[in-house]
Amino acid sequence: MLKFIRLIVIFGVLAIGGGILLFTGIRDKIEWDKPHADLETMTEKDLYVGRVVEGEIYELWDEFAYTSEYETTLGIKSNERTTDRYFALPLEYSFSGDNLMFVAVSSRKKDELKVFEVMEKETVDYYDNGIEYQEYTTTHFTGKVQRLGGEYLGFFKEYVAYIMGVSESEASDYYVPYVLVSTSGAGGIVPLIIIGAVMTLVGLGGAAIVVIRKIITGR
Numbered sequence: 186m187l188k189f190i191r192l193i194v195i196f197g198v199l200a201i202g203g204g205i206l207l208f209t210g211i212r213d214k215i216e217w218d219k220p221h222a223d224l225e226t227m228t229e230k231d232l233y234v235g236r237v238v239e240g241e242i243y244e245l246w247d248e249f250a251y252t253s254e255y256e257t258t259l260g261i262k263s264n265e266r267t268t269d270r271y272f273a274l275p276l277e278y279s280f281s282g283d284n285l286m287f288v289a290v291s292s293r294k295k296d297e298l299k300v301f302e303v304m305e306k307e308t309v310d311y312y313d314n315g316i317e318y319q320e321y322t323t324t325h326f327t328g329k330v331q332r333l334g335g336e337y338l339g340f341f342k343e344y345v346a347y348i349m350g351v352s353e354s355e356a357s358d359y360y361v362p363y364v365l366v367s368t369s370g371a372g373g374i375v376p377l378i379i380i381g382a383v384m385t386l387v388g389l390g391g392a393a394i395v396v397i398r399k400i401i402t403g404r
Contacts, residue, residue, distance in 0.1 A: 196395065203386075224240030245272050247348070249340050249341055252267070270291065288364070304323075326365070328366050331364050
């Protein structure tokens with residue numbers, strides 16, 4: 186009996202895990218096949234979790250947060266390295282409106298981050314130092330919308346309040362609580378669907394065989 190329960194649990198966990206992967210993959214595939222939100226024309230109303238955004242970034246503002254990974258030995262941190270970095274992006278349409286509207290952008294791609302750093306410096310030079318360039322750096326960006334929460338939302342709110350010269354309670358008029366997470370494309374979606382489908386089938390099939398054998402043999 187104990188062996189029967191253990192096998193049912195193992196195959197059940199496999200089926201549930203596979204189902205989650207399968208659902209996630211199908212959902213992402215559906216979103217990827219939809220028309221992407223255009224960075225040059227989109228407004229905050231076009232954003233929702235899972236939406237794919239794509240287009241040129243013409244102006245990128247300050248880095249306001251980052252994540253890091255590290256190893257610990259006897260409670261001592263070592264080999265710390267920065268992974269994701271978060272920047273403030275003014276939505277293009279808002280430059281022609283009454284107020285700027287910001288959304289967060291994050292990336293962990295080294296080459297892309299180098300471009301972001303250049304764009305950030307050009308923005309600081311222009312607005313803070315009055316330095317103008319003959320040609321400004323732009324970059325093509327593809328990403329997925331995720332909700333910005335926790336301390337990262339707090340950092341973002343503080344930054345927007347500071348840069349717009351308003352209180353944190355008023356800052357919500359100038360940002361949307363989302364982050365556009367850089368992605369390399371849809372290449373990983375199909376393998377995810379396949380893995381999820383295989384795990385689900387193995388889990389359900391294995392559980393069915395165990396139950397049938399229990400009914401027939403009593404073991």
